[in-house]
Amino acid sequence: MLSERNEIVVQAVAKTRPEPGADLVNWNVPKPGPAEVLIRVSAASICGTDMHIYSWDEWARSRIHVPQILGHEHAGYVESVGSEVHHVQPGDYVTAETHIFCGTCYLCHTGNAHICRNVEILGVDRNGTFAEYLAVPASVVWHADPRLPPKAATVMEPFGNSVHVVMKAAVPAKNVVIIGDGPTGLLAAGVARAAGAAAVWNVGLLDDRLEIAAELGAHKTINASHEDPVALINRLTEGLGADVVLEMSGAEVALQQAVDMVRPGGRVIAFGIPARPLSLNTADLVFKEVELLGLVGRRIFETWHQAERFLPQVDVQRVITDEFPLSGWQEGMDKLLNRKAIKVVLYPGQ
Numbered sequence: 001m002l003s004e005r006n007e008i009v010v011q012a013v014a015k016t017r018p019e020p021g022a023d024l025v026n027w028n029v030p031k032p033g034p035a036e037v038l039i040r041v042s043a044a045s046i047c048g049t050d051m052h053i054y055s056w057d058e059w060a061r062s063r064i065h066v067p068q069i070l071g072h073e074h075a076g077y078v079e080s081v082g083s084e085v086h087h088v089q090p091g092d093y094v095t096a097e098t099h100i101f102c103g104t105c106y107l108c109h110t111g112n113a114h115i116c117r118n119v120e121i122l123g124v125d126r127n128g129t130f131a132e133y134l135a136v137p138a139s140v141v142w143h144a145d146p147r148l149p150p151k152a153a154t155v156m157e158p159f160g161n162s163v164h165v166v167m168k169a170a171v172p173a174k175n176v177v178i179i180g181d182g183p184t185g186l187l188a189a190g191v192a193r194a195a196g197a198a199a200v201w202n203v204g205l206l207d208d209r210l211e212i213a214a215e216l217g218a219h220k221t222i223n224a225s226h227e228d229p230v231a232l233i234n235r236l237t238e239g240l241g242a243d244v245v246l247e248m249s250g251a252e253v254a255l256q257q258a259v260d261m262v263r264p265g266g267r268v269i270a271f272g273i274p275a276r277p278l279s280l281n282t283a284d285l286v287f288k289e290v291e292l293l294g295l296v297g298r299r300i301f302e303t304w305h306q307a308e309r310f311l312p313q314v315d316v317q318r319v320i321t322d323e324f325p326l327s328g329w330q331e332g333m334d335k336l337l338n339r340k341a342i343k344v345v346l347y348p349g350q
């Protein structure tokens with residue numbers, strides 16, 4: 001166990017300057033407050049959000065204050081707990097919900113803590129997980145499933161995104177299109193299949209990723225760089241369109257394509273985040289009576305329970321392509337930015 005923790009310095013990947021890039025720096029181990037938990041991070045994975053912050057795009061410039069440690073996905077062991085914490089003990093195997101909610105606003109009071117008005121996101125609004133130690137409020141700690149190694153437990157947070165989206169899409173007996181070949185889109189194929197979709201069709205741009213979608217449960221995959229996905233879905237549904245389309249790419253053309261390929265009265269879920277505002281012909285929504293629903297995060301903690309129940313049917317580790325010690329973070333980030341990796345796991349403390 002760690003003692004004299006204020007004097008202990010560990011390595012962290014942090015944004016130190018308001019410009020593209022990040023640095024491996026020395027960082028003091030945080031001191032947890034009375035209602036907080038100090039976690040020794042065993043594994044942390046890189047998410048698209050971290051790539052936005054690394055690249056220092058328009059969104060990151062408007063939101064991030066430096067210096068700040070990157071990362072939010074993680075799994076590890078509790079090192080110590082604050083004096084007010086009783087449901088978590090030192091040594092517990094944990095991960096955490098990354099949307100830190102206030103617990104007192106209208107949305108928290110009405111069962112929507114994941115869209116809390118005062119939400120702080122790990123690695124976005126406060127120091128994140130790309131460090132050997134992390135302090136979080138005990139209210140967001142989730143006991144990780146002991147069946148999972150840390151590299152799989154760190155993927156439970158993005159897997160929860162996939163579960164939340166598929167649950168809100170109400171997929172049983174429906175034909176479901178998933179646009180996007182990132183980790184959440186690929187994992188959504190497995191969840192949709194397990195949740196009873198009649199057909200799962202994944203649209204992406206890279207064949208090696210689409211093969212993983214097929215392994216995870218997609219009945220058919222469509223490479224949008226060779227084929228027009230709207231025309232193909234139309235053919236597959238004899239001109240009717242898909243019952244549900246999950247837009248999980250954020251690509252500029254994808255939301256309009258989703259509206260074009262959904263059937264009248266169908267549902268489109270917007271989950272992918274476009275790099276800039278996009279145009280959408282809303283007359284198409286009106287005349288087809290399409291439901292358009294935006295979704296973010298995970299329902300706290302309903303989605304976490306659901307995600308664990310899907311584990312026997314969905315191999316979450318299938319999306320992990322690369323693993324590095326924390327000091328290898330730059331290589332992992334470069335591979336992700338060049339789309340040569342799908343999910344990169346980092347090991348702080350190694």
Ligand SMILES: [Zn+2]
Pocket residue numbers: 047048049072073157158
């Ligand atoms: Zn994430």
Ligand SMILES: [Zn+2]
Pocket residue numbers: 101102103104105106107108109113116117118119
């Ligand atoms: Zn709140």
